[in-house]
Amino acid sequence: MTTRLSPASPDVSGIAPLAQAPAADRQGALDALERRYPGLWRAGQLGHLGRAGSVPALSTGHAALSAELPGGGWPMGALTELLLADAGVGELRLLRPALLALAAAQRRVALVGPPYLPNAMCLAEWGLPASQLFWVRPPAGAGRAAAQADVLWAAEQVLRSQAFGGVMVWLPTARPEALRRLQVLAQAGDAVVWACRPAGVLHESSPAVLRLLLSPAPGNALSITFHKRRGPVRDAPLVLPLGEMMAVPARTASPSAPPPVPFNFPVPQAVAGEQAHVVLDRGTSAAPVAGRVAAELA
Amino acid sequence: MERERVVLANGPAVALGVQAGMRRGGVQALSAQVVQLEREPAAEAQLMTALALALLHFTPHVTRHPDPDAATVMIDAGASLRLFGGHLALCRAVYARVRRLGVFPQLGCGPTAFGAAWLAAQPLRRDRRGAMVRPARRAVRAARMARLLDRLPVAMLQGLADDGWLDGIGCRTVGEVRGLPRAGLRRRLGPDLLARLDQAYGEVPVRFTWFSAPAAFAQRMELPGRTESVQGVMAGAQRLLLALAGWLAVQQAGVTRLVLRLEHERYRLGTETPSTPVTVSLAQPSRDPVHLSRLLQERLDKVQFSVPAAGLMLVVESMETCLPQSDSLFPEPGGTPAELGRLLDTLMARLGRENVLQPQPLPDHRPERANRWCPVDEMPARAPQPAPAGAMPERPAWLLDKPMPLTVQRHRPCHGGPLTLLSRPERIESGWWDGALATRDYFVAERVDGLRCWVYRQRPGREESGEYRWFLHGLFA
Numbered sequence: 001m002t003t004r005l006s007p008a009s010p011d012v013s014g015i016a017p018l019a020q021a022p023a024a025d026r027q028g029a030l031d032a033l034e035r036r037y038p039g040l041w042r043a044g045q046l047g048h049l050g051r052a053g054s055v056p057a058l059s060t061g062h063a064a065l066s067a068e069l070p071g072g073g074w075p076m077g078a079l080t081e082l083l084l085a086d087a088g089v090g091e092l093r094l095l096r097p098a099l100l101a102l103a104a105a106q107r108r109v110a111l112v113g114p115p116y117l118p119n120a121m122c123l124a125e126w127g128l129p130a131s132q133l134f135w136v137r138p139p140a141g142a143g144r145a146a147a148q149a150d151v152l153w154a155a156e157q158v159l160r161s162q163a164f165g166g167v168m169v170w171l172p173t174a175r176p177e178a179l180r181r182l183q184v185l186a187q188a189g190d191a192v193v194w195a196c197r198p199a200g201v202l203h204e205s206s207p208a209v210l211r212l213l214l215s216p217a218p219g220n221a222l223s224i225t226f227h228k229r230r231g232p233v234r235d236a237p238l239v240l241p242l243g244e245m246m247a248v249p250a251r252t253a254s255p256s257a258p259p260p261v262p263f264n265f266p267v268p269q270a271v272a273g274e275q276a277h278v279v280l281d282r283g284t285s286a287a288p289v290a291g292r293v294a295a296e297l298a
Numbered sequence: 299m300e301r302e303r304v305v306l307a308n309g310p311a312v313a314l315g316v317q318a319g320m321r322r323g324g325v326q327a328l329s330a331q332v333v334q335l336e337r338e339p340a341a342e343a344q345l346m347t348a349l350a351l352a353l354l355h356f357t358p359h360v361t362r363h364p365d366p367d368a369a370t371v372m373i374d375a376g377a378s379l380r381l382f383g384g385h386l387a388l389c390r391a392v393y394a395r396v397r398r399l400g401v402f403p404q405l406g407c408g409p410t411a412f413g414a415a416w417l418a419a420q421p422l423r424r425d426r427r428g429a430m431v432r433p434a435r436r437a438v439r440a441a442r443m444a445r446l447l448d449r450l451p452v453a454m455l456q457g458l459a460d461d462g463w464l465d466g467i468g469c470r471t472v473g474e475v476r477g478l479p480r481a482g483l484r485r486r487l488g489p490d491l492l493a494r495l496d497q498a499y500g501e502v503p504v505r506f507t508w509f510s511a512p513a514a515f516a517q518r519m520e521l522p523g524r525t526e527s528v529q530g531v532m533a534g535a536q537r538l539l540l541a542l543a544g545w546l547a548v549q550q551a552g553v554t555r556l557v558l559r560l561e562h563e564r565y566r567l568g569t570e571t572p573s574t575p576v577t578v579s580l581a582q583p584s585r586d587p588v589h590l591s592r593l594l595q596e597r598l599d600k601v602q603f604s605v606p607a608a609g610l611m612l613v614v615e616s617m618e619t620c621l622p623q624s625d626s627l628f629p630e631p632g633g634t635p636a637e638l639g640r641l642l643d644t645l646m647a648r649l650g651r652e653n654v655l656q657p658q659p660l661p662d663h664r665p666e667r668a669n670r671w672c673p674v675d676e677m678p679a680r681a682p683q684p685a686p687a688g689a690m691p692e693r694p695a696w697l698l699d700k701p702m703p704l705t706v707q708r709h710r711p712c713h714g715g716p717l718t719l720l721s722r723p724e725r726i727e728s729g730w731w732d733g734a735l736a737t738r739d740y741f742v743a744e745r746v747d748g749l750r751c752w753v754y755r756q757r758p759g760r761e762e763s764g765e766y767r768w769f770l771h772g773l774f775a
Binding site for chain 2: 093125137158163217
């Protein structure tokens with residue numbers, strides 16, 4: 001059980017007078033509280049790995065991204081939501097190290113209802129063994145709603161069997177209740193579950209423990225916005241390079257691209273420590289996000 | 299009702315005065331609201347066979363009671379008591395399994411078969427205040443069983459002796475009958491009663507002809523009414539599946555393909571309607587009735603009921619030997635292979651086998667041919683070793699189902715914005731021999747916002763003329 005706790009929260013017994021107390025006492029009391037309840041962390045901190053109550057994680061293989069995720073990786077036994085600005089922005093290349101790590105640990109990986117044909121040649125070239133890779137798709141000719149229901153059903157069966165280490169499921173039109181079911185099922189096992197949804201569902205509430213918005217960035221990179229994580233609010237997207245492509249010569253790797261700074265407001269860097277008066281409950285972020293058109297914000 | 303006489307009546311009917319042996323007219327005279335149902339010996343026999351088959355799950359020593367009216371099946375599970383966790387756990391398991399056949403069993407348990415049968419068959423008693431008492435029906439030791447049997451009323455000996463005559467000579471219980479002089483009893487009532495008493499009390503051994511399962515499984519049953527719903531069919535199919543599970547346990551086998559035939563009324567609307575087969579195929583043999591019924595449910599969900607079903611027939615088409623999995627001390631992560639097999643069977647039952655796939659890339663230059671996926675039950679047992687990384691050209695993770703034609707603006711292909719070609723062309727020219735000629739130059743392209751696409755330029759063939767045409771074929775997801 002993990003709870004977010006603001007240091008100045010008045011209704012937690014024992015730390016109510018902290019706001020008036022000297023800083024040293026306050027720090028000591030908070031440390032004691034953290035030692036006593038290992039599942040607790042402060043809003044300014046990132047969730048930890050290796051403490052009771054926090055989720056175990058699978059390394060992402062990208063150091064810059066791992067440093068920003070609670071536990072240092074993709075949460076296992078929990079739902080991660082990837083909001084895609086566009087199908088094919090690089091979501092599989094982002095997950096490539098994680099999928100390879102799962103395959104190396106003899107775990108199976110399922111792709112449930114992807115929007116395009118997964119390319120067997122590409123996956124083989126990455127080194128994913130064919131025997132551990134499964135593609136499940138809804139029957140051809142089914143309507144959109146029926147196909148979505150089939151995908152959800154298949155994902156539930158896959159999670160329930162606990163035979164898979166990684167499950168990617170594409171849910172273009174699923175309701176939040178359906179995601180809650182997936183999250184509950186995911187908690188029963190130790191699989192890493194990625195639910196890929198369109199960026200338009202950003203305003204809906206979600207039971208996922210981690211919500212990332214992925215949008216393409218020029219120069220073979222991916223811009224990752226953290227919309228929900230057990231940790232401090234970070235408004236600036238992380239621009240993660242996805243590794244060079246063999247076929248693309250290095251000198252043309254960044255074509256006539258404008259510099260990737262579309263933000264004209266001061267960006268708060270990771271909020272830390274005592275300045276942790278951060279917004280704890282935040283619906284959709286007010287900041288314009290790469291990949292969202294202005295009409296949507298109006 | 300059997301031969302115009304009442305055989306059995308339920309509580310409300312008895313309260314109205316209906317008794318066993320009454321004529322149909324007499325019942326009608328008592329009340330016109332009493333529903334009279336004809337006894338169907340054929341259906342009863344089918345049910346008893348299904349019961350015996352289902353109980354084969356526990357032990358191969360299953361036998362029907364020699365008296366067909368007793369409606370009793372006896373099993374000898376003495377050798378497997380530890381496996382099932384003792385008497386009480388075994389009784390509960392037997393009860394649960396029989397209950398799922400849709401009947402209310404009455405269980406007795408004792409060291410001898412006939413003793414247990416009597417304990418099971420004893421009627422409910424009323425105590426002095428008129429409340430129903432459930433008599434003790436379980437005995438583990440012979441002494442306790444003898445004590446329980448001694449207290450049974452002489453009516454239990456119906457069929458072996460005239461219980462009215464025994465009552466007339468002052469014997470109220472089985473114990474009192476047993477106390478009579480044996481020679482006189484034998485002379486007056488014949489040897490059958492004494493022999494059965496000795497067998498029940500375990501004084502002489504009994505030889506049974508054990509129920510032998512048929513060599514091939516094909517069971518049919520009548521549904522209680524016409525049904526057009528999946529639930530109605532599944533309720534009936536449960537009984538057949540349980541019988542199947544018991545039969546498979548004896549064969550030490552698991553089913554890989556079974557067919558449930560929905561039989562319809564033969565001459566409906568003047569035309570003969572053939573039965574509707576519902577086939578369930580499994581990648582891994584299984585005899586778990588829960589799993590089989592889940593698969594069957596998924597298949598039935600797809601059946602269009604144009605005509606109501608009146609009967610069911612379950613046929614095993616193929617099976618394989620399957621040994622029960624032994625429990626391992628340290629469960630391996632990711633579940634057992636059997637669990638995976640069950641999952642894949644479930645997925646295939648609902649989505650179709652062509653939608654549960656594993657990669658099996660084909661050595662072909664054309665990307666759409668090379669990207670081959672096979673149904674999981676077609677995969678070779680040993681996958682070939684993947685080629686070392688770097689040996690293959692770079693390919694996008696997503697392929698489009700059909701290449702999408704792109705518009706061209708200022709000599710640049712556009713896909714939601716003009717694309718910049720990043721790589722040198724990769725020329726693929728292949729397939730002149732099988733009618734799917736591809737003459738293409740592939741490029742890695744990038745949109746302004748950074749989306750990486752895989753596009754190709756179709757080179758015009760000899761017979762067609764015109765410009766280069768651009769297509770989007772993949773996305774570097």
